[in-house]
Structure formats: C-alpha cells, structure tokens
Amino acid sequence: MKKLLIKKDSELTDKEIKEIHQASVREFHEPFTKTVGHESRGRLLFLLKNENDKVIAMGQLIPVEPVQFRGETFSILGIGGIVSNIKGKGYGKKIMTAIKQYLIKNCKTGIGFCGLSNRPFYEKCGFFVNQNSLQRFVYYEKSKKIVNVEDEAVLYFDSDDHFMEKALAYPTEEVLLPRPPNW
Template structure:
C-alpha cells in the first residue's frame, strides 16, 4: 500500500514527530535535544515523511541544505540525503520514500547526494540509485576548526546530480581529494 508523502521544514514538525525522528536515528548525542534545539539544529533541513492513515511516521529522511562539496578547488551547493529510516520494516516504505524524494528533487532541480556503507549497497541498487562504489573515502570532512576527518562511509549515492558534478565525484582518487564543508 502506498502511503501519503509529506515534506516539512524543521519548524513545522510537532514535538511527537521530532521524538520519533530522534528515536529512529539512534544518535545518542541528540537524545537530549529539546524541541527548540532540534528545530534550531535542523533549521536548514527539510524532512520527508511517509505516514499511515493514523498519522504515524512509517518512514523518514531529511535533506541537509547546510552542505557544500569542494571539488577541484570549486565549491558546490549540493544537498545531502541523510537518515533514511523505516519505523515499519519490510513494507517497502524506504523504497517508496526514496522514489518520492528523487522525483521531488528532479522536479525542483535540486542536486543531492548521500552516503552509505557496503552493507546497504543492495538496498540502493534495488532502488536504482546510482552508486559511486568506494568513492566516499576520497571526500574528507572539513569542519569549522580547520580539522580534516575521513568520511566513514564507503559509497557516494547519486540521488539527483548533473552530469558534470557526477564526473567530478567519479574522478575522485588518492591524487584528487574532495572536501565536505559544514
């Protein structure tokens, strides 16, 4: 059964929705966030939800618009798909939500990538998402204090991206490193 699809900004989420999102993401450092802190932290995000007839969230993800990628010394605004989680397992909701998100981004012409570990490749392959295998390690994280961290993921997911940016990501290697800017 296909569920209704909703998009909300952080400030449009109600407390019960925020509680479900935090619980679903299983990030201990976010467990203690108040509703106001959550809304502030994710103010540049957009939440994509599938809800059942009772209004319960069955699947969720968010698009992080506070995200830039530096490739070959040029900085690009590319949003990031993060936190795709089904609260109801094995019903096809994650696949449906991913299809809805891709269609929405294509319509709005918003470029977006995501990341995954090797264990999640089969899911994204089944969803027909283009994957740049083992390329995520060539994107390093530049954080505000100038520190550079390795990306813990294996693959780059191409949710919706122009051909030129796809080629830039595809060309990453030991001699051509990119950076994630936060």
C-alpha cells in the same frame, strides 16, 4: 491510506519529533534534534505516515554548501536519516522515490553515505553507490582532516551540474565539504 509529507524542521509537530527521535536512536544510536539557526536552513524531512498519523518511514535532505572540487563550487543536498519502521513493505522505497523526485524537480545532486549491505536497496531505488570515493569527501577543522569512518560507500543521484560525474573522473582528488560528512 498512507500519506507522504515533506516538512521543514520548523513545521514538525512535537509528536513527529518524538517519533523521528525514537526511530533515529533505534537505527543510528543517535538522537534526532530539531536544528536551530543556520544549520536548519533548508533541511527537509520526508515523512510517510499511516492511517493513524504515525510516522512509519522517514528520510531527510540537508543543504551542504559550498562544496569545493577542482576550483568549482557546488551546492548539494545530503541524503540522510533513511529509516523504515516496518521492513519489507516498500516504505523506505517510497521515501527514496520522493527524495529522487525532489532532486530531479529541483535540479540538485543528492549525496549520502551507507553501508555496503544497503547498496542493493539504494540501487533498486534508482540511486548509484560508489565504494571507492568515501574517503575523498573531507572536512578540515583547522588543520585536522575529518572523513566518514562509519560508512562504507557513497550513495548519490547526479543532477545537471554533473558533480559526481566530475568527482568520479578525478578519483584521487578530495571533495572539500563545509561540514563533517556525517549526515
């Protein structure tokens, strides 16, 4: 029987970290590291495990705050690291369903970034995908503007704060992030 767990960074076992790391390197060519200090505050890992207690799918929600847009401040959750180790079995959808339920329960807007080839998957999971807004999510490091150049679209699930509704209503204005848009 498969089980879905939601864990903080600090609750991960060494075995889970190793399995998440292997999947992250395979899918994203980036190592997974357990974050420390301020960065780890509130990051949640969604893990789907099989009968042998092996991670078969995963995803994460990362606090991103404060986000500034048109004089308002927002607190969003970054959706990232979505991986199914076995494709076509619905495991990724189980992760995204759990993430969506978490966002609804906690009245939070979730935002991630994806390639257009993944658009049908995210839409099937009940998320929205917008390919015109990616370059509007910016982070300024000193005077250098940093945008996401690896992905092609923004995936999102809006909450009661209507953040994305507001952002989409003003398509030429930047969304100012407190960190680079690479989650």
